[in-house]
Amino acid sequence: MDRHSPRSLALAAVMALGLGCDAPASDPVAAAVAAVEPPDEAAPAAALALSYAPGEGTTEQAIAAAQAAVRARPDDVAAYDALATWLLRRGRETSDGSYRLYAEDALRTARALDPDDGQALLLSAMVLQDQHRFRGAAALAREFIAAHPDDSSGPLVLGDALLELGDYDPAIDAYQQAMNLRPDLRSYNRAAHMRWLLGDADDAREILVLAIDAGSERDPESRAWCFVDLGDIDLRTGRIDLAEQSARAALHLVPEYWPAQVLLARVLHRKGDRDGAIGQLSAALARRSSAEDLLRLSDWLVEAGRSDEAALREREALALVGAEPRAWAHWLARHDREPARALELAARERSARNNLAAHDTHALALLRSGRLDEAKAASAKALALGTQDPELLLHAAMIDAARGDVAAARAGLQRARSLDAGVDPLLADALASALGEA
Template sequence: MNSRTVKYQCGLGAAFAVVAVLLAQTGCERTESRPSKAQETRGQTQLVARNPERIALTPLDGDGPLDQKIAATQARARSAADPSQALERLGWLFIAKARVSFDPGFFALAEQCALAMDGRKPNSPESLLLRGYALQNLHHFKEAERVARELAQRRGCSFDYGLLGDCLMEQGRLGEAEAAYQRMADIKPDLYAYTRAAHMRWLKGDLTGAIEVMEMATQAVSARDAEPAAWVFTRMALYQLQAGELAKCRQYCDAALAFQKDYPPALLARGRLLLAQEKFGEAAEALGLAAKLNPLPEYQWALAEALRAANRTSEAEAVERKLEARGAAADPRTLALFLATRGVSVPKAIKLAQAELETRGDVFTHDALACALMAAGRFSEAAKETQLALSEGTQDARLFLHAGIVAQGLSLAAEADKFFGEAAALGQMLLPSEQAQLKDFYDRRSRVSADVSPTENNNQRNKERS
């Protein structure tokens, strides 16, 4: 759909539970056997179910408009002499359901639709594209890349290149991803091409360019596709927050929530804005709803920060316990960061980040590993990961903060001061505990000099803007 890989609550959704039971009943297994020529692009590890069609057509609960479309399409597939078209439609409905429900089980069901299609017409572009998108959103980036490359070579549609670019981007191969996205835009310059181009500019450190292109995306949204529209406005809200345009950030958050009521990413963005304005009670309210609807580590961490800042310590601790208990399955990279910044279970944090790096080698995974290594006092190793985290020019406050801490650990005072200054300039993007780390650096430095903390100046500006 766009440059994002959506984060989902792994293992906790109703659809995920249904899929797990059905896979067990149908004898589903992962096999390492040598794939046939038609299967090579789907990876060395192939999900094999004896009856994927049965899994895809199993009735599900739900009475919303999208649930009704799913049920009707399942019925159409059951009665059709050749259900291939209905299965394809069903697969994309499952993907749409995954995006609004934040249940990854629907991606697994979409993959089963693709497998059922493949059983009737092996290696068709339609089944490959559907399966590629399911795999990519389930974070099987290398398998999805192989699917995308076959699609790009065989037919070269815009969505084929979009999928390829997404897989490459998540693996940290931005040059290749940029080329794939450019081919996508050349073929069809639309909403999906604009959002990817904007994200690529942001990753490369061009916030102004990202905002310009995302503005084009906001003009291309349709109320008929509420979730994509809500995502576009949420991303723009975060860009505006980074630019220091707090009023505009609020406007874009409101617009996103108008498209999709209680949209968790928009609630998270609103919570981050309120944290920047030091409105901790309001932030806790927004983030509490966001974390309830999508209990991922990223959401829970932000909520815990708001609760602590609002002096609701026991509630914050309860949220953090949930984060630690379920985070490894839901989002190991964020859990690794959380553990490392707290200085707890540091060996586990290192292991989680290293494992994530095997499949997701982007700048943020390198940063997570750097953070875990520096928590263990392994600053020389952390410095290598920090260099990789900064290699694309991404302007991110957390990346700069961690780089400063690593430099400080290596007694590189001038370098640390530079990175901390860059983090302070984007201080509104930091969580309260991260701002406290930054403030501690300047407080210690102020005992030697009379400099005023850029973070304090930045926070004061945020209050004035609000």
Template structure:
């Protein structure tokens, strides 16, 4: 499905004595791709929104939270302020990798809905964002539908709807929601999601074009940094670490505290053989914001260099973070399953992967289950799950590597050779541990 830019004139601006609703353009990650949905701030409070990956000390989101909290001490029954605070808490959880903000968010969002149960689209959308952050995507979809019904002209709510559909594996419906978002507001947030729709179906040229348009339409440094990050990711994931490095450096020039760009820079540096620089940048990223993805990336880089003690330290941090996430209501899925399959318990990997697929039937979950089944010697079932992971035509080197290793275990050397070759053709640097393993396996099949 191709998304088209079509303009509509419908807009809705809600103004009152106490609040101004703004369709936000700040971006952050929610599952595969997300954005700071919308902003409804009490008069006199800060309106800044940080992006995931920004250094906490430089993030205006903390000031925004403080301002809304101060307003609520004076006016505790302001339903819009409570909804705004809930959204801020959800975003802060993502920005800081601190899931303890999720229970706080739920409390204030539910209070907002109790005070204003009718047409409270800010709190409804906040609940959708919260459940997406906790990887409860069926619940996120239900809340997103209610939010859209309450305000059919808010483009960002359609982005939240698209995110839930995507993670539930309902790709056509996700594309329709993104198209509606583009129709309502053809700017950086909608174009970013259009880029992701194209990437998932393997149309990298369109994905790159849409993300470049998102960069051109970016409203400020945080949005520019987000776009530079994903332009770099598109390049790296398709075997071009040099371009990823250039995009990351360009992003850091406009947003020096955007931590995700340090992670991207390290990605590229490691692929280009600049491992000392990669470790320096990735260590700084982890120290700023200990995102599990960064921690695991650093551990695997250390392991690839034979620095096993330092790798094990990072893996211990990753495990501790997973416990903290589950303690705060976050459902584990593909990342945790792949970690256990590669570095821990195959049996635990399979349990996590099966549960993850039940709550998040996204392509990543099918791939994780395939790899967990392979780790447990169940390769026939694993191959079926791998088929599902690749059914949309996604260009993903890791998926093809997993499939190739499964096929090798099944004795299908021709298919294994094809998939391992495809993995290394898409991105010969896709993982510091698995890319060399793919090369070694391929050498035995020639």
């Protein structure tokens, strides 16, 4: 097979490191597993899931049909699984976390009816992932794989959890297993993400196009998610017009899709349309609040001279610090504010996840605290896979400059700007000035 064929591109994404297939199993997390174990008493009636009042639209009507099936067949495990599946899908479409609560209620009933039900087990693992309980999700995914070795869903969920935990080798093995079992939108999407992490944005883009083409018209949200991933890569590598095309394609598939609204806002800001960006991001935040985007909006409002509104958004973001410590740590470190607090929050993030973003934020927080050797080590972890993210490279260059390695700092800044000429102007311009390049 030609190594440049679409299939080989996807396979290369998960085989590029030449890693073995023997992934070490982590110890199961009893507390996380217990959270989805069925109760001993008789199965509950999924009253919460059935209390949801569906609205208009394809997914909402699918929820209504699933509720009707549960009412008609209250002992049918598959009916509860289907209801949970549609509720989780609607949650992804709307970015509304309350749908997860309805889905969990249906899953508790399914597990009570049949503790060995594989679909409920898999969906429960996905719920744990959404709650950032990655070790528990990995434990359930492994349990599912043991019972259903020919189903690609288990390795995909396992790979996602392991990636968040920083277990890159076994994550790649899990994704490869999924690709071998079933090359489809989901496995192509993961392959593309790995290719990006491994430093090849062009291959990642090609594989994401494969993922979009492999999608179904019956599942527009999954295709919209792939368009957002594609646009994010383009935005990070300075291809602004392509990023906008992807954002608008996602919104065409799923109107008011929160991830696409955020992407479009970022694009508009990069294009100099500050008012449009503020309006777009405000609309997205009206649907779902996130500390990262509230702080992003605060920065944009400061740029626009709207300091009172910016302060309000900061306060709103502060209320979410418990759920999003990395966002706050990164923002504080980026603005060189409260270095001790930034470092504390970065450490809290790393206690839950150990991915590249967590290491990058930790490195920036260590830099602001003057712990330069530790910052250098953390930055090396953030770049361990060779990821060509301009912001990661910029932060590494800042650390090199602080350590007195001017040549490395200049090379890093040049590399970051060659990938994206508009990379974080606040930090890039400050570094250039410090290096005498402004």
